[in-house]
Amino acid sequence: MAAIQNIKVSVDAVVFGYTSKEGLSVLLIKRKIEPFKDSWALPGGLVLDDESLEDAVQRELEEETSVNINYLEQLYSFGKPGRDPRNRVVSVTYYGLVKPDGLTLEAQTDAAEAAWFNMRNCPKLAFDHQDIIVKALQRLKGKIRYEPIGFELLDEKFPFSELEKLYATVLERPIDRRNFKKKIMKFGFIIETNEKQQLESAGRPGNLFCFDQAKYFELKKQGIAFEI
């Protein structure tokens, strides 16, 4: 039998935000304590002895940013010796998607500050948190090919072009509007309403669409084959 193990378990959250203007952003906190004091980092922290990993990551996220998310998906566990200069720490990471508009960020406990950073404009991060974000982005890009996305990221009602922009942003390439619409509509998780978009700029106003939640989550579970 080995000697007493001295490893800590933490959780970290990669929370992606999306707006059609800004594209993808990620929620970071500024560390108030050493190590990496004043560096930006992912929200997260040590797991309590009697809470589940999911509870821990939601709690840490709430404590450090005041953001509440009811669905975070497990991403990967990072456990290389030396990734935290203090102790050996194995971090179980989670990721999730939210619509940042209307969320207020309030730093608390270990965090001096919480803020959204555009993905094209991220600061240098503490620990191996850069690797974690890269992994999360890979996962998101992979997932979009076999699961519908958007429900958590768009307004309840949205013009179709918003969904298209979201896919184009995540996939990082342009999409043919007409073929995209045909493909998406065939899945049946998007419903056309009879309302029209309120314009903010030039152009013909589009019809508003919304998600068919039941179908959306069913397809999310069973998987879709979606090569754009």
Place this chain on the structure above:
Amino acid sequence: MAAIQNIKVSVDAVVFGYTSKEGLSVLLIKRKIEPFKDSWALPGGLVLDDESLEDAVQRELEEETSVNINYLEQLYSFGKPGRDPRNRVVSVTYYGLVKPDGLTLEAQTDAAEAAWFNMRNCPKLAFDHQDIIVKALQRLKGKIRYEPIGFELLDEKFPFSELEKLYATVLERPIDRRNFKKKIMKFGFIIETNEKQQLESAGRPGNLFCFDQAKYFELKKQGIAFEI
């Protein structure tokens, strides 16, 4: 700051074996100590303070079964309080694929015995190891749709029907031989040799095929769209 954390970190391995006769099997050990003494369980154990998670899982696998695998992929981390009756244990699990023929199993350390169990014929397992196997199987079934598989599971040279059987086994449904072959060959990760199969039973002997390793691993990395 929270009180001192009292959580242990372990690793467990789901090693799938495949033979065309038996189909999928999984490598299990019989526990020599409490809790769950004499129950079958996944090979695994506590991580040492100074070894990586990957090293830990390979070491535990080697110690308990004498099987060496150089590529195990991280599957999921299980950390519900109470999943181990002794302490809180967070287990980072890995899975891998091997060809069981020619591997000798030798139980060592904590294991009284090591053996392959056909997936249709698994015993009741210790801890939440049943959940872990279910997760691994889901992952494998998902993966086969966007990654080539087979390199680790088939002989160096094999008749095409062996690859077909493998896919049919993992997907748990029959496959049209002719369409399957066309599709696979188009990817270019399988090469036809000019050798012929040595027959073990009746039937026309098939040509032998082998993997183009470079292409195989390239496609594994970049992903394939493979709806059979």
Place this chain on the structure above:
DNA sequence: AAATTTTGCGTTTAACTTACATTAATTGTA
């Protein structure tokens, strides 16, 4: 009112998928 922007269809062509039947090369057996 003319130019610009964005939406909403719709068509054509190429590529792929599906379903399916026949011939060829072996082994086992009468």
Place this chain on the structure above:
DNA sequence: TACAATTAATGTAAGTTAAACGCAAAATTT
């Protein structure tokens, strides 16, 4: 030794899907 059984190799026609486009409609901006 022939014939039955088994497994392999191959091709094609019909249906479906994907990709590449063009053009008119409904707004705003100039």
